[in-house]
Every structure is written in structure tokens, then in C-alpha cells.
Amino acid sequence: MIKHPxxxxxxxxxxxxxxxxxxxxxxxxxxxxxxxNPLHNDADVIVGKIWIIGRSYAAAIERRKTNTDxxxxxxxEIVAPKLLAIGSKLDDHIAEINQFSMLTEQNLDLVxxxxxxxxxxxxxxxxxxxxxxxxxxxxxxxxxxxYIYDSRAxxxxxxxxxxxxxxxxxxxxxxxxxxxxxxxxxxxxxRKFIADRFSNxxxxxxxxxLLLYY
Numbered sequence: 001m002i003k004h005p006x007x008x009x010x011x012x013x014x015x016x017x018x019x020x021x022x023x024x025x026x027x028x029x030x031x032x033x034x035x036x037n038p039l040h041n042d043a044d045v046i047v048g049k050i051w052i053i054g055r056s057y058a059a060a061i062e063r064r065k066t067n068t069d070x071x072x073x074x075x076x077e078i079v080a081p082k083l084l085a086i087g088s089k090l091d092d093h094i095a096e097i098n099q100f101s102m103l104t105e106q107n108l109d110l111v112x113x114x115x116x117x118x119x120x121x122x123x124x125x126x127x128x129x130x131x132x133x134x135x136x137x138x139x140x141x142x143x144x145x146x147y148i149y150d151s152r153a154x155x156x157x158x159x160x161x162x163x164x165x166x167x168x169x170x171x172x173x174x175x176x177x178x179x180x181x182x183x184x185x186x187x188x189x190x191r192k193f194i195a196d197r198f199s200n201x202x203x204x205x206x207x208x209x210l211l212l213y214y
Contacts, residue, residue, distance in 0.1 A: 031140055038095075041084065046087075047079065057150075059130070093110070094141050103187075109176075114138065115176070116177050119177055144203065149179075153183075163185060163186055
């Protein structure tokens with residue numbers, strides 16, 4: 001449920017008139033990188049993608065609140081072998097998801113399971129819940145479907161959309177991360193509200209930009 005529909009309508013209307021292209025060029029480089037190198041069967045490619053996306057989006061896989069002994073060998077000695085081990089299954093999920101034109105109620109379980117699958121792999125590496133990194137990494141591989149999760153986007157969506165608890169409870173039975181599940185359900189509600197009022201179905205990138213604008 002939208003919390004303040006009239007206020008949000010004004011904000012969305014204002015946002016849709018903006019022509020801000022900041023970061024578009026840099027983001028397109030990341031999209032191209034993943035489109036041209038989608039697979040996880042080469043250590044150099046894996047390291048390059050996880051390093052560039054993670055550090056570009058303040059979600060580096062080695063990032064944590066306290067100091068660590070991680071160095072550059074960490075990527076090749078720990079990260080690459082783990083992602084190579086799950087690479088075939090991850091690639092199958094990504095290929096299937098890229099057949100969809102957007103996130104829907106029908107494909108949401110697969111998207112949530114894929115996000116949790118990658119989160120679990122990152123947890124095996126870091127012993128941390130790399131929820132944001134998993135969402136960002138998958139977004140650049142499946143930009144039409146995966147929503148970008150981080151603290152700012154999560155706060156923004158919570159400010160304008162109240163969670164449909166029944167929908168959330170129905171999804172928890174699948175193998176998913178509850179926080180990302182709640183986030184996606186709210187994002188679907190926001191996308192529907194905008195589509196109904198403006199006849200404009202925003203992409204995950206556009207919705208992320210809207211939340212930052214909000």
C-alpha cells in the first residue's frame with residue numbers, strides 16, 4: 001500500500017521530467033561488461049566483474065566494518081574458486097531470468113531464489129550477508145529484472161510503500177532472503193502505482209534513481 005499517494009504522485013511527476021544523466025556512462029560500461037562476459041567459467045572474468053561492480057557500488061566483497069587481512073590474492077584464492085564451483089548453476093539461473101522482460105509475481109520466486117543462492121555463496125566466502133552486493137551483481141547481469149538493494153533504496157521504499165504482509169508471508173516458503181523479499185514486494189507495488197497513474201512502467205534502474213531522488 002502506498003503511504004502518501006498524493007505526495008508521491010507529485011514527486012514522481014517531478015522525477016519524470018528530469019533529464020539527469022549522471023553516472024549513465026559509467027553504468028553502461030558495467031552493463032556492457034556483463035552482457036559481453038555473462039558466464040562464470042573463467043577466473044579472470046569473475047574477478048574482474050566482482051571487483052569492478054563491488055567497488056564501483058560501495059559493496060566490495062571484502063568490505064566490512066572492521067579491518068581485515070584481505071589482500072588482492074583474496075579474489076583469486078578465495079572468491080574465484082567459489083564462484084567457479086557454482087558457476088554453471090548461476091549461469092543457468094541468469095540465462096533463464098534474462099528471458100523475462102521484467103520482474104513479475106510469476107517469476108519472483110526464481111529471482112528471489114537466485115539472489116539467495118548468490119548470497120549464500122558470498123556468505124561462505126565472507127561469513128557476512130552480502131545482500132546488497134548480490135543484488136547489484138545480479139542487476140548488471142539481468143538489468144530488466146533485478147532490483148538494486150542498498151540502505152538508501154531500502155529506506156526510500158519503506159518511506160513510501162507499506163509492506164503487504166500476506167504477499168510477503170506467501171513468498172517466505174521459497175528459498176529466499178526475507179529482507180530482499182520484502183524489498184522486491186514493495187518495489188513491485190511502487191512500479192504498479194506509477195504505471196497506473198502515469199502509464200509508465202519504470203525499469204529497475206529508473207526506480208532506483210527515483211528512490212534516490214525521493
